[in-house]
Amino acid sequence: MIELAVNNVAKDFGGLRALNQVSFKINGPELVGLIGPNGAGKTTLTNILDGVLKPTTGTVYLNGHRIDILPPYQVALAGLGRTFQVTRAFRRMTVLENLLVPAMALHATAHRKDMEEKAWGVLEFLTFEHLANDLGRSLSGGQQKLLELGRLLMLDPDIIILDEPFAGVHPKLMETIYEYITTVNAQGKAFIIISHDMDTIFTLSKRLLVLHFGTLIADGDPDVVRHDPAVIEAYLGEEDDDALTTTISQPGVHHPPPEGGPENDRH
Amino acid sequence: MENPTIFYYALLWIIGWGAVGGIVSPRIYARKDLDVSQAGLVGTAVGAAGGPISLLPFWYFTPTLNWRWIVVPSVIVLGVFIAAFAKADPTNFCVARSDYLTTQVANGLVMGSIYGLMALGLTLIFSILGVVSFAHGEFYMIGGMAVYYIGTVWFPGLNPLFSIIGAAIITFLIGLIFEVVFLRAMNTGQVERPGEYAILVTFGLAFFLQYLVLALVGANPKKVPRFVQYPDITFPSGAEAPLLTMNVRTFSFFNSITISSTRITAALVSLILLGILMWFLYKTWTGKALRAVSQDRQAAAVTGINPNRMNTLAFALGGALAGVSGASLVQVFSWVPWVGVLASARSFVIIVLGGMGSLPGAFIGGLIVGLVETIGAGCIPDPQRATAYIPAYGMVILVIVLLLKPTGLFGREL
Amino acid sequence: MSKRNWLVWGFTLSGIVLLVGFPFLTPNNYIMHVSIIAFFFAILASSWSLLAGYAGQFSFGHMAFMAIGAYSTGLYSKFIRLGTAPTGICTPEIKIGDHWLFFINAYGDNCLDIAKKTMPVGTLIYRLPPWHGIILAAIMGGVFGVLVGGLVLRLRRTYLALFTIGFSEIVRVAINAEIAITDGPNGLQLQPLFPNGMFGFSAVDKIPPYYAMMLLFVVSMLFMYWLTNSRFGLFIRSIREDEEAAAALGVHIVRYKVLVFTITSIIAAVAGAVYAHYVQVITPNILLIAQMSLVIAMAVIGGLESLLAAAIGAIAIEFMLELLRELHIGPLVVDMTTWRLVFFGLLLMLTLRFWNNGLLYPIIQRLTRRGVAEETVAKRLAGQEGDV
Numbered sequence A: 001m002i003e004l005a006v007n008n009v010a011k012d013f014g015g016l017r018a019l020n021q022v023s024f025k026i027n028g029p030e031l032v033g034l035i036g037p038n039g040a041g042k043t044t045l046t047n048i049l050d051g052v053l054k055p056t057t058g059t060v061y062l063n064g065h066r067i068d069i070l071p072p073y074q075v076a077l078a079g080l081g082r083t084f085q086v087t088r089a090f091r092r093m094t095v096l097e098n099l100l101v102p103a104m105a106l107h108a109t110a111h112r113k114d115m116e117e118k119a120w121g122v123l124e125f126l127t128f129e130h131l132a133n134d135l136g137r138s139l140s141g142g143q144q145k146l147l148e149l150g151r152l153l154m155l156d157p158d159i160i161i162l163d164e165p166f167a168g169v170h171p172k173l174m175e176t177i178y179e180y181i182t183t184v185n186a187q188g189k190a191f192i193i194i195s196h197d198m199d200t201i202f203t204l205s206k207r208l209l210v211l212h213f214g215t216l217i218a219d220g221d222p223d224v225v226r227h228d229p230a231v232i233e234a235y236l237g238e239e240d241d242d243a244l245t246t247t248i249s250q251p252g253v254h255h256p257p258p259e260g261g262p263e264n265d266r267h
Numbered sequence B: 001m002e003n004p005t006i007f008y009y010a011l012l013w014i015i016g017w018g019a020v021g022g023i024v025s026p027r028i029y030a031r032k033d034l035d036v037s038q039a040g041l042v043g044t045a046v047g048a049a050g051g052p053i054s055l056l057p058f059w060y061f062t063p064t065l066n067w068r069w070i071v072v073p074s075v076i077v078l079g080v081f082i083a084a085f086a087k088a089d090p091t092n093f094c095v096a097r098s099d100y101l102t103t104q105v106a107n108g109l110v111m112g113s114i115y116g117l118m119a120l121g122l123t124l125i126f127s128i129l130g131v132v133s134f135a136h137g138e139f140y141m142i143g144g145m146a147v148y149y150i151g152t153v154w155f156p157g158l159n160p161l162f163s164i165i166g167a168a169i170i171t172f173l174i175g176l177i178f179e180v181v182f183l184r185a186m187n188t189g190q191v192e193r194p195g196e197y198a199i200l201v202t203f204g205l206a207f208f209l210q211y212l213v214l215a216l217v218g219a220n221p222k223k224v225p226r227f228v229q230y231p232d233i234t235f236p237s238g239a240e241a242p243l244l245t246m247n248v249r250t251f252s253f254f255n256s257i258t259i260s261s262t263r264i265t266a267a268l269v270s271l272i273l274l275g276i277l278m279w280f281l282y283k284t285w286t287g288k289a290l291r292a293v294s295q296d297r298q299a300a301a302v303t304g305i306n307p308n309r310m311n312t313l314a315f316a317l318g319g320a321l322a323g324v325s326g327a328s329l330v331q332v333f334s335w336v337p338w339v340g341v342l343a344s345a346r347s348f349v350i351i352v353l354g355g356m357g358s359l360p361g362a363f364i365g366g367l368i369v370g371l372v373e374t375i376g377a378g379c380i381p382d383p384q385r386a387t388a389y390i391p392a393y394g395m396v397i398l399v400i401v402l403l404l405k406p407t408g409l410f411g412r413e414l
Numbered sequence C: 001m002s003k004r005n006w007l008v009w010g011f012t013l014s015g016i017v018l019l020v021g022f023p024f025l026t027p028n029n030y031i032m033h034v035s036i037i038a039f040f041f042a043i044l045a046s047s048w049s050l051l052a053g054y055a056g057q058f059s060f061g062h063m064a065f066m067a068i069g070a071y072s073t074g075l076y077s078k079f080i081r082l083g084t085a086p087t088g089i090c091t092p093e094i095k096i097g098d099h100w101l102f103f104i105n106a107y108g109d110n111c112l113d114i115a116k117k118t119m120p121v122g123t124l125i126y127r128l129p130p131w132h133g134i135i136l137a138a139i140m141g142g143v144f145g146v147l148v149g150g151l152v153l154r155l156r157r158t159y160l161a162l163f164t165i166g167f168s169e170i171v172r173v174a175i176n177a178e179i180a181i182t183d184g185p186n187g188l189q190l191q192p193l194f195p196n197g198m199f200g201f202s203a204v205d206k207i208p209p210y211y212a213m214m215l216l217f218v219v220s221m222l223f224m225y226w227l228t229n230s231r232f233g234l235f236i237r238s239i240r241e242d243e244e245a246a247a248a249l250g251v252h253i254v255r256y257k258v259l260v261f262t263i264t265s266i267i268a269a270v271a272g273a274v275y276a277h278y279v280q281v282i283t284p285n286i287l288l289i290a291q292m293s294l295v296i297a298m299a300v301i302g303g304l305e306s307l308l309a310a311a312i313g314a315i316a317i318e319f320m321l322e323l324l325r326e327l328h329i330g331p332l333v334v335d336m337t338t339w340r341l342v343f344f345g346l347l348l349m350l351t352l353r354f355w356n357n358g359l360l361y362p363i364i365q366r367l368t369r370r371g372v373a374e375e376t377v378a379k380r381l382a383g384q385e386g387d388v
Ligand SMILES: Nc1ncnc2c1ncn2[C@@H]1O[C@H](COP(=O)(O)OP(=O)(O)OP(=O)(O)O)[C@@H](O)[C@H]1O
Pocket: A013, A016, A018, A036, A037, A038, A039, A040, A041, A042, A043, A044, A045, A085
């Protein structure tokens, strides 16, 4: 059973409080969206879950094990995979080698041959077979994103965090990524997806977390969150977010505000 | 040394408790959920200063850290170190004779100001191109060689000022050509991994220039006569303990501090140059543009400054600064094609110590390294060993700074 | 076996046969000497390419590890003796079976010389065989590799380069200054690699050291080749490309960085030890920065990202350096001793600037890699169509 528990996590950078008492839980293969205006602390939260940053206070548990004290590679092996906001394919390694890295790291005694078989399976899934021996740097930006997703499949984590998977990709590729998420999610993996693409995130996710100035201001059903006054306030306060205003002011059924504050977890 | 054990025990105590403080303190700060970024450095300093006596309260109270927590313990460590040395070797000139020590200090500051000028060139290059030139010492060497050839071989009797200017022009041009041919490619994406490329290609330049000069001029040491023939003056004249006595060879201040006249000339040249450089950087349009680029490339480009041109200028100027340092020191030391190796290494130490890219840092770092070198060479009891170890003093500083505080004294956070 | 494997093994085997048979083709002492030095540099250049080209750790301390190896075995053979009777004055003095192991003191009068006057007639005193020292060199290389590798974990690029230059210079200056121990700039004398000769060759013959250095070269190449094709190679390259991303995919960065430092410094140290016994006198000049530059030039001109290219580059450059020592233009003989290095310095810069992958690597790649990549993809796609 997948279980991620984030308890009162706070993070200070010098005087700046980037995260403020963030708590939530993920149980089972949920598909969670994480939104918030620029600088809200989404990437910081990802880095803390991943172990790149240590929280100033608070704890993170994955499947009952405390992971906030572990180095990133152990967090990865414990079952939490992530992509980066800026793609980070291994540029001078072939696509196949890119995929082998996490697989060989996960299976300390595995044979390369078996892992290559597995990698070909992933390549097939990504429809990438013809690129297997191309170098990472020769891929287009979108293909590199897919490659990162492929690497995560090879790592076989319980929870996958995607930092802006839809930023700057062609609509066709967007569909592919969308499909990837739903397929892998149906296979029993939990997702946390960070995105500024409101339409996509609202239709894709079954649950939405909203960060604002480092505080979790909403956590719940997307349709409920959409009408949360605090969320509307947070987004309307931003000047340059047209996507939001349209999504949020969409006519529709008026939901009552969510029952609890941000501290309330939904299980 | 009379009682070397005292000194070695003190050293062992400082290093041992410093290491304990450096390793344990960050863990304690982390456990208490405090900011750990400075805990290692301060822990090392506090441990080295007082051992368990200061570490235990430090760990118990875990105070909020600021620069005082680094400076005060460092001064204490220095005091303990000096006291232990004095106790261990009471007959050492550095301990027993204050005039000897002050002479060493004065010489250290004089040499340090020249080192500082040279390092200033390196830090200027780094602040604008983001590159450490591993060929910096070769510019220094070529500066000296140029003075020798211009002033002694080609035009004997020429005013040394022209030789120095000639050296500056030659090193400036070499820097300019190299930057345009090799380094400019970094910004246009023509080379992969610009960071590694810059290291290797400047390294290659050092190798090339060193052997080129060796092939051209040979390995015989070159000697240049002193630039300035100071007259015999005593001031106030006829006094029993004059404030200043000067003659062709030496200057003597307060009848106790002696510095050779060639070093005084070299230091004067470098101080004048420092003045010109400051005027250039802070008063002229080009200088201001350079500083603007070093602070924010993009923003500078928007205001119409051509960053490529600034790169070339900075690299050539940095090379010329090294060249002039060499030009002013060629009358002090005898000159061979590999003098640049040590000079390069020393400049690396200085800019790391001062903080990469910091101009004041480079100058202060230069003074510190100058002091450490002359005092080290002058005070270590076994003179032969003391001289043999001169190149290592700086390297020890480098290694310690890189391990404890890679940003140096005035560096921006990485 | 696939076509590619045949090709690779074919090349490897014919290469080894050539190396083994070479002395029979040209039993010339000078050429043997140059070959030994060429292998020595090939080991250094290829292990540096593993460190810098594969793992992305641009260290300038490689020659320092080599020197640590050379001086380990040198000091071992200078200070340690085995005798059939105790001296009574050397400390420490350890009894092993019916022999005694002495540590000769570095300062003051040599305890063994004094003791010899009073030791019973017929007492035998031996030097220990060079291979002891070579093993010690490997251990010391490993210890310093772990140490330096651990210390530089946080340092990247320029800072790593500066740190390793600092380390290298400290080692050099210390060797220079501690004359009582290392004999300083005058150089430390060592016994020959095979003090009693080998296979009927005398201790001064070049053939046994040729095979020794060649064996070391071939073994270290095969070992490094195996490493780069294992998970180790995959991980260090991922670290070179992007440390953070590699860690996020489960790669234990610290372990592999320290490991690559340790392995390459052990290789350098062993090469240094064997070289030291071959030339029989070592000075601190072996770790001058200029020597390091030469190794870098060899690896870069060959091709930094391939062990084989770096090794072949080193061998080719070493032979070219010898060929270019003098230039014969008609009756004119031009001394090129320094100019050839000027030329290689320039070639190094031009290679970096215009041929990112080195001069030899593209050729090697064309011979092996290219075909392979297309072959496997084609096979895969063909296999799939067959399945449908
Ligand atoms: N390493 C750091 N040092 C100092 N401040 C940081 C650091 N990383 C992030 N911050 C600050 O923390 C805040 C949160 O940043 P974060 O990158 O998490 O935002 P985000 O929600 O991912 O924004 P975006 O949507 O633009 O990606 C910002 O104010 C940022 O400037």
